[in-house]
């Protein structure tokens with residue numbers, strides 16, 4: 001079997017997605033997600049101009065060899081653009097391998113380790129009252145884990161708090177919008193929100209919170225300590241993770257578990273955090289970390305160090321990424337949680353898929369391969385529209401990590 005075509009499809013059914021479709025001479029096809037929020041066309045060009053020509057004529061069964069060829073062969077390593085492009089190829093090749101074998105990909109990864117993939121949803125609101133309504137909504141839908149984000153009094157707009165609820169979309173403007181940040185106001189407010197949520201929903205609902213990289217290590221340590229009475233499952237991205245040893249300071253001060261990794265694209269981004277057991281959950285996902293092949297390597301390293309998976313699953317990760325993530329989630333020994341932001345009906349129409357939600361769990365498709373495809377005719381009805389994540393500034397105007 002040989003690869004005869006590798007098409008890059010850019011579509012915007014409510015938000016932008018980049019998808020690679022690989023076609024073989026025997027008519028078997030595979031899909032891979034290559035979406036990088038706000039930088040979509042950079043990955044599309046990398047794939048179209050620099051990767052697709054190298055795939056023609058290759059044996060699609062050689063997944064590892066193709067991964068190494070694209071990674072080592074490029075000379076320029078790592079980075080979100082390169083690794084999202086490699087991820088798309090890798091994911092599509094796993095899809096093809098599953099179809100050729102007549103098995104869902106998780107069977108090729110060792111089979112099931114659990115009956116379902118426990119997911120968490122996003123409850124967010126401007127006020128604590130709104131947040132309580134949203135948490136109740138997820139509990140009613142059967143969710144066992146809920147991420148809680150609340151507006152901060154005195155700040156006009158807070159990242160992660162949105163008018164859309166089930167389909168929350170952070171890339172909100174054709175040029176980046178701006179938000180204002182105050183660590184003082186935030187640190188004073190968040191514990192009061194969790195006090196109310198715990199009081200209302202009791203001790204067993206798993207609660208999570210995303211800090212979106214906005215604190216320094218000692219501020220994060222203080223937040224973690226102030227949240228200890230509310231027994232969070234995790235505090236996410238408390239600081240920018242460029243300085244991995246910075247997490248030692250957080251660890252020295254708090255028992256609130258830490259989750260990191262949605263912006264990581266390589267095992268090297270996470271190696272120190274994992275080896276020193278500075279984190280509890282690694283949130284890297286298929287599309288941004290080199291596909292199923294490389295993410296499996298990260299999860300295996302994590303398993304040696306008591307670190308569980310907690311893969312990113314916001315709306316900017318397409319159903320192709322979700323389908324692939326679920327194949328890993330169901331099979332790895334150290335699964336923790338899977339984020340699940342529902343996609344809109346338009347997105348689901350463009351990406352028909354067999355995975356489904358029931359009673360707090362997602363279940364991967366049982367179809368051979370990944371159990372997801374792209375409807376190219378439907379995709380063509382939704383042309384690319386530029387959209388960016390907001391930029392964050394302190395009250396005095398200084399740009400601040402978002």
Ligand code: KDG
Pocket residue numbers: 037170210212262312313314315316339389
């Ligand atoms: O593209 C960025 C979003 O996916 C991100 O901001 C959402 O932090 C996020 C999360 O944890 O889902």
Ligand code: MG
Pocket residue numbers: 210212236237262
């Ligand atoms: Mg996050």
